[in-house]
Amino acid sequence: MTPILNFLIPATDACRRTGPHDKIVFSSRVRLARNLKGAPFPGHGRKADRIKAFEQLMPAISGLPQVAPDPYAEAMDKTSAHEKQILVERHLISREHATKGSGSGLVLNREETLSVMVNEEDHLRMQSLLPGLQLDAAWSAIDAVDSALQEQVEFAFHEQFGFLTACPTNLGTGIRVSAMLHLPGLVLAEQINQIIQAVSKLGLAVRGLYGEGTEALGNIFQVSNQQTLGETEQEIVQRLNKVVLQVIEHEENARLSQLEKRPNVLFNQIGRAYGILAHAHTISSKETMNLLSLLRLGVDVGIFPGTPRTVVDELFLLSQPAHLQLGRIEKLDAEQRDGVRAEMLRQRVKSIPTPDHTRVAVRTESI
Amino acid sequence: MQCQVCKKAQAKVHYTQIHDNQVKKVDLCDACAKENGINDPAAFALADLVLGLGASQKIEEVTTTTGAEVACKNCGFTQTDLKKTGRLGCSECYVTFAEALDSLLKNMHKGTRHRGKVPPVARRAMDLEAHIRQLETDLKAAVAREDFESAASLRDAIKTSRQLSPAS
Numbered sequence: 001m002t003p004i005l006n007f008l009i010p011a012t013d014a015c016r017r018t019g020p021h022d023k024i025v026f027s028s029r030v031r032l033a034r035n036l037k038g039a040p041f042p043g044h045g046r047k048a049d050r051i052k053a054f055e056q057l058m059p060a061i062s063g064l065p066q067v068a069p070d071p072y073a074e075a076m077d078k079t080s081a082h083e084k085q086i087l088v089e090r091h092l093i094s095r096e097h098a099t100k101g102s103g104s105g106l107v108l109n110r111e112e113t114l115s116v117m118v119n120e121e122d123h124l125r126m127q128s129l130l131p132g133l134q135l136d137a138a139w140s141a142i143d144a145v146d147s148a149l150q151e152q153v154e155f156a157f158h159e160q161f162g163f164l165t166a167c168p169t170n171l172g173t174g175i176r177v178s179a180m181l182h183l184p185g186l187v188l189a190e191q192i193n194q195i196i197q198a199v200s201k202l203g204l205a206v207r208g209l210y211g212e213g214t215e216a217l218g219n220i221f222q223v224s225n226q227q228t229l230g231e232t233e234q235e236i237v238q239r240l241n242k243v244v245l246q247v248i249e250h251e252e253n254a255r256l257s258q259l260e261k262r263p264n265v266l267f268n269q270i271g272r273a274y275g276i277l278a279h280a281h282t283i284s285s286k287e288t289m290n291l292l293s294l295l296r297l298g299v300d301v302g303i304f305p306g307t308p309r310t311v312v313d314e315l316f317l318l319s320q321p322a323h324l325q326l327g328r329i330e331k332l333d334a335e336q337r338d339g340v341r342a343e344m345l346r347q348r349v350k351s352i353p354t355p356d357h358t359r360v361a362v363r364t365e366s367i
Numbered sequence: 368m369q370c371q372v373c374k375k376a377q378a379k380v381h382y383t384q385i386h387d388n389q390v391k392k393v394d395l396c397d398a399c400a401k402e403n404g405i406n407d408p409a410a411f412a413l414a415d416l417v418l419g420l421g422a423s424q425k426i427e428e429v430t431t432t433t434g435a436e437v438a439c440k441n442c443g444f445t446q447t448d449l450k451k452t453g454r455l456g457c458s459e460c461y462v463t464f465a466e467a468l469d470s471l472l473k474n475m476h477k478g479t480r481h482r483g484k485v486p487p488v489a490r491r492a493m494d495l496e497a498h499i500r501q502l503e504t505d506l507k508a509a510v511a512r513e514d515f516e517s518a519a520s521l522r523d524a525i526k527t528s529r530q531l532s533p534a535s
Contacts, residue, residue, distance in 0.1 A: 028442020037458055044456035087506035121454075143484070151487050156458030157489045161465075161472075162481025164458040168468060169475060171461075203477070210489045 004083045006088065007072045009112055011323065019132020023300055023309070024248050026180040027091070030138040030237070032125040032146055033165045035156040035172035041166040042103075042119040043333045048105030050119050050331050057123065061116050069110040076104040085322035091129060091180075092329060095118055114145060121166050122174075124149075133244060135177055139237045139299040162229060172229030177240045180286065181247060184219040184297045186256035190267070195250060196221075198248045203227050218289030218316065223247070259301060259360070267357040270298040278349040287329040288319045288345065295352075303355045310353065318344060370396035394402050439463040 019025070034043060036056070040049050043139060054075070064074040067343075076084070076097070084098040093106060097120045105118040117125040128142040155166040162172035170176070179250040186192040196206045205226045225236050258266050273294035276283070296312040298304050318324055324340050325332055331342060368378040376396030438445045440463065446454025449464060461468070472479045485493065502525045509518040 035458055038441065040457040041455065043452075043454060044442060044444060044448075145483070150488075155486055157486050158458075158461055158481075159489065159493060160480055161461050162483060164455075164461050166454045168472060171472065172476065172481045175483070202528070220496075227476045228477035229472060229481060232483045323506060 002072065003062075004072060004074065004079060004194070005086065005326075008086070009106070013315055014090070014112065016310045017131040018310075019130060019134050021141055021248055022079055023126060023280040024182055024251050025133040025244065027129055027131055028138045029091070029129045029133045029176075029178045029180075030135065030142050031125060031176040031178075032142055033122040033163070033170045033176075034124040034126070034146065034149075035164055037154045037156045037164070041121075042123060043081060043121060043166055047103055053091075053123050054103050054105055054118055054166050057118050057153065057322035058107065060149060061118070061124075062106045064145060064148050065344065066112055066118075066148055067107060072106070072108040074106060075102065076100045076106065077102040079106070082322055084301050086326070089098075089320040089322050094120060094125070096120055097125070114141065116145070122170070133179060133241070133248075135237050135241045135244075139177070139233060143233070145211065151248060151329070169226075170228050173231070173233050173236065175228055175233050175236055176277070177225055177237050178222050178224035179244045181221050181223060181251075182293065182296060183221055183247070183251050184260060184293050185251045187219045187256050188269075188367060190303050191250065191254055192221075195247060198245070199223060202239070202243060203363065204240065204243060218287055218293040220289075220293070225308070253315065255297070255301065263357070263360075266297075266301070267355070267360075269359075270303055272354050274298070274349070274352070274355050276350075277345050279346065280342045281346075282335075283345065285319060285321065285341070286340055288341060292316050292319070295349075298355060302360050304352055305356065305358055305359050307352050311348075315345065315348060318348075359364045368394050370394065370399050374394075374397040375464060436505060495528060499525060500529065 019028070027366055032126065038051055039045065042050055045053075054173070058073055062071050066283075078088075081098075084093065087093040087100050087106070087303060088095055092112060092115045094117065097104065097106070097117045103119050105120070106320065107116040108114070113129055115127050115129070117127075122211055126142055126145055128138040128145075130138045130141075132221040148216075158164055163174040163182075165171050165174055183192060183195075186195055199206055205224050207222045207224070208220070223240065225240055251327070277288070277291050277295065292312055292315055295315075296309060299307055299309050301313055319330075319341055321337055324337055324344065328340075368446065370376045370378045372394060376398065378394035379397050380395045380400035432516055436445050439456055439460045441459035442457040444460050444469065446461075446464070447475055450453065450466070455461060455464065469479065471525075502521055506518055506521040506525065509515075
């Protein structure tokens with residue numbers, strides 16, 4: 001098997017993928033939870049049960065035409081802690097799956113749009129991940145994987161309860177639909193809490209960058225459905241799509257009004273972010289994320305003409321701990337990492353021309 | 368000692384619960400203790416921490432006629448395990464604990480009946496069930512109007528369909 005680090009698309013190319021509304025929507029994800037009929041769920045079963053499920057599922061998944069050609073398929077105990085962390089930072093496995101060892105596995109297609117975790121909390125957690133707002137397409141892709149797999153494997157299903165999952169919060173459709181949003185305008189306009197509250201009232205959850213229980217660093221928010229039983233998959237996907245489109249509209253309005261009402265505040269923050277990123281010699285992950293968010297906003301409003309958004313998106317990824325560790329033999333501690341991060345940022349931000357707010361006024365309409 | 372809920376503040380409330388001869392301990396800070404209703408010990412269980420406040424009360428007590436605790440025949444998961452972890456042991460647990468889960472699901476989800484995708488195996492079984500129910504209705508109607516010839520053929524059709532059903 002090719003090692004995962006050789007299999008993965010280089011960060012530059014991974015960040016160059018585009019999709020609809022990708023100015024505000026980083027990515028769209030649809031995940032399905034499935035379990036084998038009769039077998040104990042991974043959390044309750046013994047190691048032998050998990051290995052049995054693993055041996056049945058891994059070949060079935062990697063043989064699917066949907067993940068062809070040449071998918072990555074490997075056991076988690078053959079994956080190092082560093083490699084697992086890289087996969088978490090790419091959003092290809094969950095943080096929970098990164099803690100798993102023997103009996104757990106991963107199947108990943110070449111494009112990295114489909115990933116199937118074996119023996120996470122459920123026997124199967126399969127996700128489709130696409131750039132920009134493409135919830136419908138993500139649902140169709142993972143639906144096809146699920147249907148193809150059902151020709152070979154019988155999943156635990158109950159006429160009333162639907163697909164049966166280890167946690168009753170995933171019961172029924174087993175679906176989790178989510179979109180990763182960049183909302184600096186709403187944060188600067190201090191409207192983000194109102195939006196979060198409004199979205200929560202619709203039965204949707206708003207979370208930080210790495211899902212459940214994580215902080216919203218870099219003004220990045222993840223919106224997802226909470227309820228899985230009592231509605232069809234299409235209804236859940238459509239509702240989330242509608243809500244995300246509304247949030248996009250609010251974010252665009254917030255950016256415009258900040259630019260009209262407080263342009264100096266905005267330019268000041270973006271300019272300072274650029275200055276720190278270009279000249280710091282030690283910088284934490286948290287500060288980096290928040291400054292990169294402002295840099296990205298600067299690109300969106302036109303302060304950095306000629307600089308594509310993908311350059312900033314790549315920096316978001318390369319600033320993460322496991323990505324900083326890449327290519328280094330000695331293990332970096334937190335302090336060393338902050339130094340290495342600052343060095344990487346200084347070098348790369350150098351290629352971004354200094355901010356020019358005079359270019360913004362003429363471009364306001366296109367924001 | 369750190370609070371087990373927020374994992375930030377110092378734990379000041381140390382709660383021990385003894386249930387079915389099993390001891391469970393939880394250490395919480397003041398704020399989290401209050402939030403989880405620890406000042407009212409009767410209302411507290413670990414499942415609350417996982418599934419939200421009040422979940423364990425909604426997992427209704429179901430006991431067998433002998434008074435022993437219900438356990439899943441397939442995997443041995445017990446009601447105590449369910450309360451403790453907020454999760455189930457295997458797919459059969461949903462049949463074993465169906466009654467206990469009912470009100471929990473009502474609060475958690477939009478509805479308590481699945482309306483989404485159905486696997487082909489289950490779809491065929493469900494279609495067959497619906498077909499049999501229709502034949503039975505027709506049979507009753509035929510008997511009511513004393514059309515015994517139709518009734519006899521309907522009875523045979525039901526018998527044939529039942530043999531196809533995996534439940535039989």
